[in-house]
Amino acid sequence: MTDQETYLKQIRQAHPLSEKQGFVQTSVDGVHFFWVEEHVERCPIIYEAGLAIICQGHKVGYLEDEVFRYDKDNYLITSVTMPFECASYATLDDPLWGIYIDLDLSELHELVAILSQEGYFKHSELNKKLSGIETAPVHDSMRESINRLIRCLSSSLESRVMGRSYVKEIIFQALLGKHATSLYALTLHNTPYNRIAKTLTLMRDKHCELMNIDELAKQAGMSISVFHRAFKVVTGSSPLQYLKKIRLSRAKTLILYDGLKASVAATKVGYESASQFSREFKRYFGVPPSEADKIGYDR
Numbered sequence: 503m504t505d506q507e508t509y510l511k512q513i514r515q516a517h518p519l520s521e522k523q524g525f526v527q528t529s530v531d532g533v534h535f536f537w538v539e540e541h542v543e544r545c546p547i548i549y550e551a552g553l554a555i556i557c558q559g560h561k562v563g564y565l566e567d568e569v570f571r572y573d574k575d576n577y578l579i580t581s582v583t584m585p586f587e588c589a590s591y592a593t594l595d596d597p598l599w600g601i602y603i604d605l606d607l608s609e610l611h612e613l614v615a616i617l618s619q620e621g622y623f624k625h626s627e628l629n630k631k632l633s634g635i636e637t638a639p640v641h642d643s644m645r646e647s648i649n650r651l652i653r654c655l656s657s658s659l660e661s662r663v664m665g666r667s668y669v670k671e672i673i674f675q676a677l678l679g680k681h682a683t684s685l686y687a688l689t690l691h692n693t694p695y696n697r698i699a700k701t702l703t704l705m706r707d708k709h710c711e712l713m714n715i716d717e718l719a720k721q722a723g724m725s726i727s728v729f730h731r732a733f734k735v736v737t738g739s740s741p742l743q744y745l746k747k748i749r750l751s752r753a754k755t756l757i758l759y760d761g762l763k764a765s766v767a768a769t770k771v772g773y774e775s776a777s778q779f780s781r782e783f784k785r786y787f788g789v790p791p792s793e794a795d796k797i798g799y800d801r
Contacts, residue, residue, distance in 0.1 A: 506649055509656040510557055510599045522594075525602070528655050530665030532604040535655065539597045542590040545797055546786055548751040549586070549635070551605040553676060554578040555648055559598025562589045563635070566738040570637050577644075579676065581605070581684040582634040582702045582736065585747035601652065603669055607688065613674055614689045622678070623686045632684045632695045634702075634736045644675035697722040698736045702744070709748045710772040715741045749773070750786050757794045764791035 503511075513535050517524055525536040544564060554561075560573035564587040572578040592598035617623060640648070651668040654660045677685060687695040701722050705713065718741065719729035730740065737744050749771040756767040768779035784790045787797050 506557060506652055509652050512656045513652075514597075514599065528601075529658050529661035530651075530655065530669065532606060533651070533655070533665070533669060534602040534604075535599075536602060537597055537599050538590045538592040539594045540592060542588075542592075544587050544589040545788070546585060546747065546751065547588050548748070549578075549580040549584050551580055551582055553603045553605070553672065554580070554600065555603070555640075555672075556598065556600040557648070557652065558600075559590070559592045559596065561591070561598070563587065564589075565633075565635060568738070572637050575640055576637045577640055577676075578635065578637055579681060579684065580635045581688055582699045583706045583748070584635045584737065585744065585751060586635060586738070601648075601655075603672060605685075606669075606673075609670060609673060610685060611689045613670070613677055614686055617677055623683075628683065628687055628690070628693055628695070630683065631735045632687055633738070634684070634699075636681045636684065638676070638679050638681040641675070641679055644672065644679060647671045647675050692723075694724070694728075694732045695736065697724065698732050701733070701741075702737070705741075705745055706748060709745060709752060710770060712772070713745060746782065747786070750783055753779070753783065753791070754787065754794055754797060757791055758797075767791070 513528070514537055517526060517535075517537075522539040523537065523542070525534055527533075528535050538559065544562075554572060555577045556573050558574065560571055563570045563572065563578070565584075570578075590598055614623070647668065651665070651672060654664055654668055676682060684695065687693055688699055690696055701718055704718070704721075715729075716726060719726050722729055724732065733739075733741050733744070739747065753764075753767040753771045753773075756762045756770060757764060762770070764780065764783075765776045768776050773779040780791055787794070789796050
């Protein structure tokens with residue numbers, strides 16, 4: 503057993519062993535530990551902006567026609583709130599363990615400013631089509647940074663003193679790695695990617711309200727056709743499809759973790775018709791709201 507596996511096992515043992523899946527906040531702000539100890543079939547999930555780093559086991563993600571794997575050699579970058587589908591591959595004897603790091607925009611701005619002064623980013627790269635979700639290889643320096651953070655998580659004292667500095671180090675390594683352009687683009691004003699990212703934040707925060715897509719395009723400073731194309735590139739969905747996925751995912755959380763009835767959850771996320779909500783919930787998740795507990799793991 504490697505040192506990293508020893509530390510991960512210590513972290514896992516701090517949580518109920520009877521729970522086959524979990525996603526918990528660690529002693530370092532913005533860092534979560536997650537585990538899966540059973541196979542989870544492909545199902546819809548939603549990731550907030552951050553880095554998903556798998557230390558053992560693997561997941562396969564699906565976004566429209568794109569299929570991607572993330573594991574100990576490839577981490578996942580979600581630069582915006584992203585609904586997609588995912589399957590987890592794990593067993594009790596061969597569990598999946600990993601950490602999820604929330605993206606701190608102020609910290610990202612600080613690091614990008616320093617790297618930009620050193621000429622690390624080129625504006626020409628912003629002309630590429632940038633997706634809100636992509637995998638990147640774990641290079642040697644980043645692996646060392648990850649190991650330091652995991653060791654730190656097994657010590658409450660080291661977490662308090664050094665935790666955030668190790669997180670900053672990992673974000674720094676991500677900015678040096680492949681597919682860092684989407685993170686860079688988040689920090690720039692008035693780029694198509696940044697404008698869509700701001701729209702996604704608005705849709706996430708106000709998903710329960712009535713939304714006019716034409717007005718969203720206007721706020722983003724884009725024509726309707728340009729807005730739809732740019733939105734599709736970043737999220738893989740149309741604006742209406744994206745909003746529906748956000749609403750249904752939030753409703754699932756309200757039903758499962760807040761104990762709300764389906765009709766109440768439907769109203770809270772912006773549905774006026776309970777029957778429409780039930781139909782769309784079953785179409786998206788494969789089960790009716792009354793069987794929401796059968797839906798696969800969130801992370």
